[in-house]
Amino acid sequence: xxxxxxxxxxxxxxxxxxxxxxxxxxxxxxxxxxxxxxxxxxxxxxxxxxxxxxxxxxxxxxxxxxxxxxxxxxxxxxxxxxxxxxxxxxxxxxxxxxxxxxxxxxxxxxxxxxxxxxxxxxxxxxxxxxxxxxxxxxxxxxxxxxxxxxxxxxxxxxxxxxxxxxxxxxxxxxxxx
Amino acid sequence: xxxxxxxxxxxxxxxxxxxxxxxxxxxxxxxxxxxxxxxxxxxxxxxxxxxxxxxxxxxxxxxxxxxxxxxxxxxxxxxxxxxxxxxxxxxxxxxxxxxxxxxxxxxxxxxxxxxxxxxxxxxxxxxxxxxxxxxxxxxxxxxxxxxxxxxxxxxxxxxxxxxxxxxxxxxxxxxxxxxxxxxxxx
Numbered sequence: 164x165x166x167x168x169x170x171x172x173x174x175x176x177x178x179x180x181x182x183x184x185x186x187x188x189x190x191x192x193x194x195x196x197x198x199x200x201x202x203x204x205x206x207x208x209x210x211x212x213x214x215x216x217x218x219x220x221x222x223x224x225x226x227x228x229x230x231x232x233x234x235x236x237x238x239x240x241x242x243x244x245x246x247x248x249x250x251x252x253x254x255x256x257x258x259x260x261x262x263x264x265x266x267x268x269x270x271x272x273x274x275x276x277x278x279x280x281x282x283x284x285x286x287x288x289x290x291x292x293x294x295x296x297x298x299x300x301x302x303x304x305x306x307x308x309x310x311x312x313x314x315x316x317x318x319x320x321x322x323x324x325x326x327x328x329x330x331x332x333x334x335x336x337x338x339x340x
Numbered sequence: 341x342x343x344x345x346x347x348x349x350x351x352x353x354x355x356x357x358x359x360x361x362x363x364x365x366x367x368x369x370x371x372x373x374x375x376x377x378x379x380x381x382x383x384x385x386x387x388x389x390x391x392x393x394x395x396x397x398x399x400x401x402x403x404x405x406x407x408x409x410x411x412x413x414x415x416x417x418x419x420x421x422x423x424x425x426x427x428x429x430x431x432x433x434x435x436x437x438x439x440x441x442x443x444x445x446x447x448x449x450x451x452x453x454x455x456x457x458x459x460x461x462x463x464x465x466x467x468x469x470x471x472x473x474x475x476x477x478x479x480x481x482x483x484x485x486x487x488x489x490x491x492x493x494x495x496x497x498x499x500x501x502x503x504x505x506x507x508x509x510x511x512x513x514x515x516x517x518x519x520x521x522x523x524x525x526x
Contacts, residue, residue, distance in 0.1 A: 168512055171457040171465070172484055178462035179469075179485070180377035188376075188390055189368055192397050196364065 208279065212286065216293050223297045244321035245328065253311040256320070263323035270330040277337035288333040295326045353413055356404050364401055371414060372397070375421045381469050381481050382425040396424040422486060426496065429478060460519050468518050472511050479504055480511035 172179070250256040279285040299322045306315045349370065355363030375396065379389035400420050407416050472480060478497070482488040483504070488496070490504040497504070 168457065168515060169484065171460075175462045175465070176485070179381075179466045180374055181463045181466050182373075182377050182380055182386070184372045184376035184393060185390060188372070188394060189365065191394050192368065192401075193361065193365070195394070195398050196361070196401060 208281070212289060215286065215290055219290055219293050220297060223294060244318070245324045247317060247320040247324050249313055249317045249320070253316075256311070256316050259320055260323065263320070263327060266327055267323070267330060270327065270334055273334050274330065274337060277340075279337070282337075282340070284336055285333055288329050288336070292326060292329050292333075295322050295329065298322055299326075349413055350409070353404065353407065353409075356401060367413075368397060371417055374414075375417065377466070378418065378421055378481070378486065379425055381466065381485065382422070382478060383428060384470050384472075384474065384477060388428060392424045392428055393421065396421040399424070418486065422482070426478075429474070432474070459523055464519065464522060465515075468515055468522075471518070472514055476507040476511035476514070479507040480515075483508050 250259050279289075299319065302315050302318045302322065306312050306319070349367070352363050352366055352370075356367055372393065376389060376393050379392045379396075380386055383389050383392060396417070400417050407413065469477065469480065469485075479493055482493050482496070483490065490501045490508070493499070493504040494501045499507075
């Protein structure tokens with residue numbers, strides 16, 4: 164005989180759990196756990212990208228060294244790069260360079276959110292980007308430290324512009340997949 | 341009290357810490373029913389309770405490395421579930437009205453509850469707890485079923501001890517009235 168609710172609940176505590184959670188609830192939890200533990204880029208893909216970058220770096224290095232040994236002229240490989248306006252002073256050029264770098268960082272942050280596993284189009288664009296990086300390093304290396312080397316300054320900005328265009332293309336491709 | 345006495349599923353918890361999905365499923369099987377019923381009683385409806393339980397289990401598995409075994413795993417998990425339910429309820433903006441405790445005490449003394457509690461099924465009690473108004477339902481569950489005292493409830497919900505007590509009495513009174521009505525119509 165129960166006098167009060169407190170006594171009743173004390174003696175029926177387990178029996179009050181009358182409802183059963185739906186079967187699909189574990190599936191939802193399991194799915195969310197899998198999503199969290201699955202890496203965005205698999206180890207296999209990362210190896211493929213790393214291998215591609217190494218091959219391109221070596222090939223490009225050989226190519227540029229070969230070119231340098233025959234001429235001191237500008238890189239002919241950047242002839243197809245987008246046209247950009249040359250800033251009037253070195254300070255303005257630095258500002259433009261910083262703006263490009265910020266834009267690139269933003270795009271890279273967006274791109275990292277997408278997996279590129281088995282996406283050959285995305286890998287192709289990434290390879291193009293790594294080629295641009297190599298050219299950028301090369302041109303920047305040749306720039307005079309105390310003089311505004313307008314020809315090479317323009318090349319650097321053109322390369323940045325090309326990089327932005329490629330990364331934008333990659334981001335849009337991943338978004339619209 | 342020793343840590344081993346608390347954790348009868350220590351091996352299972354260790355496996356969960358390593359991300360073992362089978363162990364996680366076993367833990368889910370062990371605790372989901374009790375936690376689901378707790379959520380349903382706290383929140384009043386099954387759909388919201390499912391969401392709360394899903395998030396609570398995910399939270400528990402993702403933070404299981406923080407479980408140090410100072411309490412039982414069930415108590416640790418229950419706290420996560422209760423906190424999840426409270427955060428959902430907070431978004432609904434609960435209001436707690438303080439009722440004069442002396443009036444409630446008088447009502448308690450004058451009532452004869454014996455006949456209700458002798459003839460009612462646990463399923464009906466569970467259903468009527470779910471149907472209680474939100475504010476007093478939460479306090480009733482925390483106090484009567486989950487073992488919180490009025491001081492703790494006051495701190496958790498940001499209300500005074502007297503409000504917690506008066507809402508508890510209100511829930512108790514409503515529960516009694518509604519169950520009596522059901523018995524009369526049977």
